[in-house]
Amino acid sequence: MPDIVLEKVRKTFDHGKVVAVSDVDLVIHEGDFVFLLGPSGCGKTTLLRTISGLIQPTIGNVLIDGQDVTLAPPQTRGIAFVFQNFNIFPISVFDNCTYALNVQGFSREYIIQQGEKALRVVGLEERGDEIPIGWGNGDLQRLGIARAICSGAKILIMDEPLGSLDPKIGAEFRWELRNIIKDQHLTAIQVTHNQEEAMAIGDNIIIMRDGKLLQQDTPERLYKFPSSIFVGNFLGGLNILEGYVSHIEGNNYSVKVRLGGPKYIVFSKNTQFRLDENVVIASRPEDIYLFSEDYDYKASQANWEGIFLADAVIIEKYLTGKERRFIVELDNSDTLDVAKPEVFKYDFEIGDEVKVGIFGEDLRIFKYPKNLQKEMDLQ
Numbered sequence: 001m002p003d004i005v006l007e008k009v010r011k012t013f014d015h016g017k018v019v020a021v022s023d024v025d026l027v028i029h030e031g032d033f034v035f036l037l038g039p040s041g042c043g044k045t046t047l048l049r050t051i052s053g054l055i056q057p058t059i060g061n062v063l064i065d066g067q068d069v070t071l072a073p074p075q076t077r078g079i080a081f082v083f084q085n086f087n088i089f090p091i092s093v094f095d096n097c098t099y100a101l102n103v104q105g106f107s108r109e110y111i112i113q114q115g116e117k118a119l120r121v122v123g124l125e126e127r128g129d130e131i132p133i134g135w136g137n138g139d140l141q142r143l144g145i146a147r148a149i150c151s152g153a154k155i156l157i158m159d160e161p162l163g164s165l166d167p168k169i170g171a172e173f174r175w176e177l178r179n180i181i182k183d184q185h186l187t188a189i190q191v192t193h194n195q196e197e198a199m200a201i202g203d204n205i206i207i208m209r210d211g212k213l214l215q216q217d218t219p220e221r222l223y224k225f226p227s228s229i230f231v232g233n234f235l236g237g238l239n240i241l242e243g244y245v246s247h248i249e250g251n252n253y254s255v256k257v258r259l260g261g262p263k264y265i266v267f268s269k270n271t272q273f274r275l276d277e278n279v280v281i282a283s284r285p286e287d288i289y290l291f292s293e294d295y296d297y298k299a300s301q302a303n304w305e306g307i308f309l310a311d312a313v314i315i316e317k318y319l320t321g322k323e324r325r326f327i328v329e330l331d332n333s334d335t336l337d338v339a340k341p342e343v344f345k346y347d348f349e350i351g352d353e354v355k356v357g358i359f360g361e362d363l364r365i366f367k368y369p370k371n372l373q374k375e376m377d378l379q
């Protein structure tokens with residue numbers, strides 16, 4: 001059952017001059033851990049605040065559990081908001097955790113039961129008497145989540161809580177956070193600038209830009225089938241080649257790369273392209289193969305049938321730690337970024353002539369955007 005539904009939600013500020021959220025339709029299913037990604041200022045926080053009721057949409061509806069809550073106050077929505085700047089009070093961890101229950105006047109017995117349970121869930125059961133002043137962000141984050149669980153909320157909204165964490169602590173805590181969310185049957189939405197984290201633990205990722213929702217899907221589908229150049233580039237980086245459609249056979253489009261570059265055949269089910277239409281073809285750096293000029297394809301154990309090969313020269317190489325990156329230049333001067341695992345055994349040198357190989361199934365084709373530069377801009 002959909003837990004959260006947004007219908008054509010729009011939020012403007014400054015008498016309509018700033019459109020923070022623009023006609024967003026969105027469905028989040030019960031029990032899903034959803035990540036909200038997008039460049040700074042694209043409307044992520046405004047969207048979360050609209051869902052939680054801290055602000056009301058200018059136009060559109062918010063439904064939770066099938067009920068229209070567009071005008072309902074935040075405390076009636078069953079949502080806990082874990083803020084970026086943890087608003088922790090100088091009282092004990094237990095009292096911080098149970099603060100809302102105290103204010104609402106629940107019985108002492110109930111408060112103790114809920115507080116102990118919540119602290120146990122986040123691994124703070126031994127630290128209930130401590131005053132959390134001077135605590136590191138990781139522990140404060142646990143406390144923020146304990147407080148949310150304690151309130152009985154079934155929906156957890158987190159505005160970049162791991163953003164300020166040490167990346168190592170963040171990486172350790174992320175799986176724990178996912179387990180807590182799943183074990184407690186929470187629906188969670190988290191804003192992050194950490195795409196790797198979203199890919200690793202999210203059930204679903206939403207990409208926003210300029211107030212609009214561009215795409216929502218599983219991490220794998222978003223990565224493999226981005227709906228736009230921007231989404232693909234935002235999530236992991238893309239190689240872009242400009243060209244035109246030179247032949248069409250059903251859903252297979254032959255694309256000639258500009259200035260006498262190579263020809264590729266690309267499948268596209270959803271978008272139709274016309275003959276001679278300018279297009280962009282995109283590939284992931286890790287989907288590109290490099291071969292030495294004398295590589296024996298027949299002797300290889302791998303099946304290279306159907307791979308597109310083109311001549312290129314290595315113009316740059318470097319090691320990122322876990323990857324070897326090569327920049328190769330095609331005959332038409334276009335360049336491709338190639339990523340290989342660190343163990344990649346062919347240690348090509350700058351200036352080496354190579355063949356670059358790409359399978360058609362790893363290529364995506366897009367309409368030529370109005371402004372390619374802007375489309376590639378991640379800000």
Ligand SMILES: Nc1ncnc2c1ncn2[C@@H]1O[C@H](COP(=O)(O)OP(=O)(O)OP(=O)(O)O)[C@@H](O)[C@H]1O
Nearest residue numbers: 013014018019020039040041042043044045046047
């Ligand atoms: N209260 C407000 N009054 C006026 N403009 C606002 C207000 N809140 C947000 N905005 C504007 O709305 C747009 C979206 O802001 P929002 O904070 O939602 O973006 P964001 O994606 O969360 O950004 P960041 O990643 O930097 O936190 C921005 O242009 C911002 O300046």
